[in-house]
Amino acid sequence: MRRRALLPAVLSLLLLAALGLHLFLGRDAPPVTEALTALSRGEAGSYDQSVVLFQRLPRALIAIYAGAMTAAAGCVLQGLVRNPLASPSTLGINSGATLAVIAGVFLLDLGLEAQGFAALVGAVGGFLASLAVTRLAGRNNDPRGLSLILSGALVSMLLVGTTNALMLSDPMRRADFLSWVSGNVNHVYIDRLYAFWWIGVLCLLILGALSRALTLILLGSEKAASAGVNVRPVSTLALAAAVVGAGSAVAICGPIGFIGLVVPHLVRPFAGANVALALPCCLLLGAGISLLADFGAREAFHPYVLHTGLVMDLLGGLAFAMIVKRFYLSPAVRDQA
Amino acid sequence: MxxxxxxxxxxxxxxxxxxxxxxxxxxxxxxxxxxxxxxxxxxxxxxxxxxxxxxxxxxxxxxxxxxxxxxxxxxxxxIAYLPQESFCPDYMTLGELVELAGYSRYALVGGPSDRDRQLFRKALETVGLADKAHLQVNTLSGGQRQRAWIAMVLAQDxxxxxxxxxxxxxxxxxxxxxxxxxxxxxxxxxxxxxxxxxxxxxxxxxxxxxxxxxxxxxxxxxxxxxxxxxxxxxxxxxxxxxxxxxxxxxxxxxxxxxxxxxxx
The missing domain is CATH 3.40.50.300 (P-loop containing nucleotide triphosphate hydrolases)
Structure with a gap:
């Protein structure tokens, strides 16, 4: 128990280390003294200082936000829909938000703020569409929730396809959004972070306040209700906060997969099932991994910079296969079924 | 009564x-x-x-x-309720499970009071699991697990x-x-x-x-x-x-x- 309580501190150190790596190291890194001067003064007196202040720092902040929000959303979603494969990228949330932003820009000429709002609406829409398809498929005789994940995949395919069709329709604008749509941490999106960060903070506050009730819901809705939880309103509010929080991350830097799916699995063996502890740990680890992935994307093929989203998708595919193997294909599980 | x-x-x-x-x-x-x-x-x-x-x-x-x-x-x-089938998520310890029973007495922020903690300890002692609070519920034997759920019901007081x-x-x-x-x-x-x-x-x-x-x-x-x-x-x-x-x-x-x- 005492070891578990130390976990957030350990993960905070990890996050700080990742942040230091991201800001101060790598090829073409400005001298550390220059970087520190820029950060402490908050203004750039030289080219090196402006690189730190206007490229590396914004990039780091975006990576932290996107990683933290998707990991937190994945943690809550996996608990509430009782499915180890649930995450913003597997339940139509990311693709819904992406389509909404692209449709808003290409068809309605939405401005920045309106794009953010569209992303939130799209995230909720994509999630509800996945649930609706599951309902159609009949999930009563599906104890392990495979149909929910398959529905999410189908809905995502439809939404991504529609997004691509829209992108193809307008070559002029396509160039502006080509990198955003594949999930790209980039300092040019910092104005989006300034516009939307409060949404994530609000969602996290809501989830934090509900964390004890969410832990009880893991025991089953009747057990939770008998212990004093109003299961329906709590579940609805928590799902909304998770989906909207994940949508706000998409609004900033496009859909980033992997983290929402995998981080909760990494955290759970150490933090346990208690949401009040697992949630902050997911936040910290999600932000840290996101920073490291972005660092890797920036440095791996120097001087070319990879899309962070692509790096994540590569890692995510591997992790997805491992989770499927563990929860669905391992001999012990098959014997149960 | x-x-x-x-x-x-x-x-x-x-x-x-x-x-x-x-x-x-x-x-x-x-x-x-x-x-x-x-x-x-x-x-x-x-x-x-x-x-x-x-x-x-x-x-x-x-x-x-x-x-x-x-x-x-x-x-x-x-009223406390013990359903016919109970399900505990992996990695949850007995101590955490019993602590959840106090949910209805907790404020939005802030956890169990000293009285609550005493209650949890007594509930675990009553079912004979006082030395197992740090163990994961799903690693306990069937009989111990059922007693763990009873301890949770007792801890609801x-x-x-x-x-x-x-x-x-x-x-x-x-x-x-x-x-x-x-x-x-x-x-x-x-x-x-x-x-x-x-x-x-x-x-x-x-x-x-x-x-x-x-x-x-x-x-x-x-x-x-x-x-x-x-x-x-x-x-x-x-x-x-x-x-x-x-x-x-x-x-x-x-x-x-x-x-x-x-x-x-």
């Missing part, structure tokens, strides 16, 4: 009626067993009290107040406890240990316990009162010694059984049916 009264309770799952005009009064400070054949509505009766049924008519009164008017949080301080087949998956030794523990709670702490139990011999040994149900009706109710009779058992279970006292308690021994109707 709280009193719980049901009057004219009717409930159904979809089109199938499961409780029909059920009326009962549960005496405070006593252990009442609900018994009857499979599907007779025993578990449904507990769920009805907890407010888990979508369609329901009739009144459930807790200390003069209709139970539907009591909010979930307040109700959780009065309510006057009334509803239990749905609390000894279902336990071997005979733990059946007696767990039920003995529940009876001690009733005797020493004045708890009111309402429990679904399949085994009439266990009911006869541990219960004060018994409610015999069949097809959504209550057929007989009263103190164990007066209610478990050959005649009542025949009516409720459609079974011939010898009922006789042995060593100060009733024994219910079904007669062997003629081989022709053995499968009926």
């Amino acid at each position: 709280s009193s719980l009264t049901l009057s004219n309770l009717t409930a159904s799952y979809g089109q199938t009626p499961v409780l029909m005009r059920v009326s009962a009064e549960f005496s405070p400070g006593r252990l009442t067993v609900l018994a009857g054949p499979n599907g007779c509505g025993k578990s449904t009766l507990l769920k009805a009290i907890m407010g888990f049924l979508p369609k329901m008519h009739g009144d459930i009164i807790l200390d003069g107040q209709p139970i539907g008017q009591i909010g979930r949080r307040r109700l959780a301080r009065r 309510t006057d009334i406890i509803l239990m749905d087949e609390p000894v279902n998956h336990l071997d005979v030794k733990y059946q007696y240990a767990v039920l003995g523990l529940v009876r001690a709670l009733v005797r020493q702490h004045g708890k009111t316990v309402i429990m679904v139990l399949h085994d009439l011999n266990l009911a006869a040994t541990f219960a004060d009162d018994i409610v015999l149900m069949n097809a959504g009706h209550i057929l007989a109710t009263g103190p164990v010694s007066a209610t478990i009779t050959s005649e009542n058992i025949a009516r409720v279970f459609d079974l011939d059984a010898d009922i006789f006292p042995h060593d100060g308690r009733l024994v219910c021994l079904p007669r062997l049916a003629p081989s022709a109707s053995a499968s009926a």
Whole structure:
């Protein structure tokens, strides 16, 4: 128990280390003294200082936000829909938000703020569409929730396809959004972070306040209700906060997969099932991994910079296969079924 | 001590009626067993009290107040419920599980008080798991796990406890240990316990009162010694059984049916 309580501190150190790596190291890194001067003064007196202040720092902040929000959303979603494969990228949330932003820009000429709002609406829409398809498929005789994940995949395919069709329709604008749509941490999106960060903070506050009730819901809705939880309103509010929080991350830097799916699995063996502890740990680890992935994307093929989203998708595919193997294909599980 | 009264309770799952005009009064400070054949509505009766049924008519009164008017949080301080099947997520420790029981007493921020912690420790001591609080629930043995859930119910610190087949998956030794523990709670702490139990011999040994149900009706109710009779058992279970006292308690021994109707 005492070891578990130390976990957030350990993960905070990890996050700080990742942040230091991201800001101060790598090829073409400005001298550390220059970087520190820029950060402490908050203004750039030289080219090196402006690189730190206007490229590396914004990039780091975006990576932290996107990683933290998707990991937190994945943690809550996996608990509430009782499915180890649930995450913003597997339940139509990311693709819904992406389509909404692209449709808003290409068809309605939405401005920045309106794009953010569209992303939130799209995230909720994509999630509800996945649930609706599951309902159609009949999930009563599906104890392990495979149909929910398959529905999410189908809905995502439809939404991504529609997004691509829209992108193809307008070559002029396509160039502006080509990198955003594949999930790209980039300092040019910092104005989006300034516009939307409060949404994530609000969602996290809501989830934090509900964390004890969410832990009880893991025991089953009747057990939770008998212990004093109003299961329906709590579940609805928590799902909304998770989906909207994940949508706000998409609004900033496009859909980033992997983290929402995998981080909760990494955290759970150490933090346990208690949401009040697992949630902050997911936040910290999600932000840290996101920073490291972005660092890797920036440095791996120097001087070319990879899309962070692509790096994540590569890692995510591997992790997805491992989770499927563990929860669905391992001999012990098959014997149960 | 709280009193719980049901009057004219009717409930159904979809089109199938499961409780029909059920009326009962549960005496405070006593252990009442609900018994009857499979599907007779025993578990449904507990769920009805907890407010888990979508369609329901009739009144459930807790200390003069209709139970539907009591909010979930307040109700959780009065009644605790142990479902038939309990599920614990991986990696959750026994200590964490028991601590969750205090949810209805916690403020939005801030956790258990000193009194709560003392309560948790006592609950674990009562079920004999005080040294296991740091272990994961899913690594405990079946008997220990069931006692863990009972500890959680105790830690909720309510006057009334509803239990749905609390000894279902336990071997005979733990059946007696767990039920003995529940009876001690009733005797020493004045708890009111309402429990679904399949085994009439266990009911006869541990219960004060018994409610015999069949097809959504209550057929007989009263103190164990007066209610478990050959005649009542025949009516409720459609079974011939010898009922006789042995060593100060009733024994219910079904007669062997003629081989022709053995499968009926």
